[in-house]
Amino acid sequence: MEIIRAPYKRTRVIASQGEELEQHIVTPGDVITQNLDFMKSHGTALSHDHICATVAGAVYKVDKLVSVKGVNNRYRGEIGDVVVGRITEVQQKKWKVDCGSRLDCQLQLSSVYLPGNVLRRKTLNDELMMREYFTEGDLVCAEVSDVGNIDGMLKLHMRSNKYGKLPEGVLIKVPSVLIKRSKLHFHRLPCNATVILGNNGFVWVGPHFSPDQPIEAFTINSRETIARLSNVIRALAAYGVQLFDTIILTAYDISMKYKVKELLNAEVMEHVAQESYEHSLHQNL
Secondary structure, eight states: OOOOOOOOOOEEEEEETTEEEEEOEEOTTOEEESOTTSEEOTTEEEETTEEEESSSEEEEEETTEEEEEETTOOBOOOTTOEEEEEEEEEETTEEEEEOSBSSOEEEEEEEEOBTTTBOOOOOHHHHHTHHHHOOTTOEEEEEEEEEOSSSOOEEEEEOSTTOEEOOSOEEEEOOGGGBOOOSOOEEEETTTEEEEEOTTSEEEEEOOOBTTBOOOOOOHHHHHHHHHHHHHHHHHHHTTOOBOHHHHHHHHHHGGGSOTGGGGSHHHHHHHHHHHHHHHHHHHO
C-alpha cells in the first residue's frame, strides 16, 4: 500500500512562556497553545484557558497571531461574492468556470454584458459567437448570483461593466479564508497596479484597465511592480495573514528594500509578513 504524506514543513509555535512545542498537522479540538498572550485567527477558537483548532490543517504563527491553514479547503460560495476564475469549457448557452469550488461554476450567456455594455435578450447569433467573448483558458471576474440547493453549484453573472474578461496579469491562489470580506474587492493601488481579491481565494494582479479602453503595453517597471506585488501577497498568505488593500500596500512598501527575486526567500517572506502584520495591528489599536 502506498503512503501519501502531506507536503508540509514543520514549524514551531510557542506553547507557553519559555517553552517551545513542535506543532504540525492538527485536527478540530486539538490544543494549539495555552498561552493566552497569543491572538486567535482563522481556523482557531478560544476554549476555556487555551486556543484550539477548529479545522484540520497546519499551524502557522506570525508574531502573536496563530492560525490554522486547512489542508483541503474548498471554497463554498455565497450570493454576492466576487470571484475570479478561469473558463474551462464552452457549452450551449453557458460557460463553465473554475473558481476553486467543488464543482465548476456556471456562467449563463443570458447573464453577461455583451460588447457595448448591452444586457438584452440573446439571439442565436450571440450563441454562435460565444467563443469570441470567452474561451477556454480566459480569466474572468464575476459575481455569485445563486447557490444550488442540492449540489452547491455556483451560478455567476456579469451584469455590471466592472466584471468580465481580465487582461494579462498574474493569478495567485490563496486559502479563501484569508480574503477579508469587504464591499470593495477591486483595488487600484497607487503603485500603478490593480489587485482583485476574489472571495474564492483567487487573487489577480495586473495593470490598471477599463472595459472601454485598450490595455497599454507592459513596460519593465510595470512588470517589476506586478511581480513585487505578487511576491508580497504570496508572503502574506504563506504565513496566514489576512489579505486586504492596506496591508498589501504596507507589505509592498516594506519589500522595497529587497530585490524582487529575494522576496521568494523564506526568511525574507517571514520578515515582510511579520512587519506588515505588526504595522497593521498598531494602526488598528
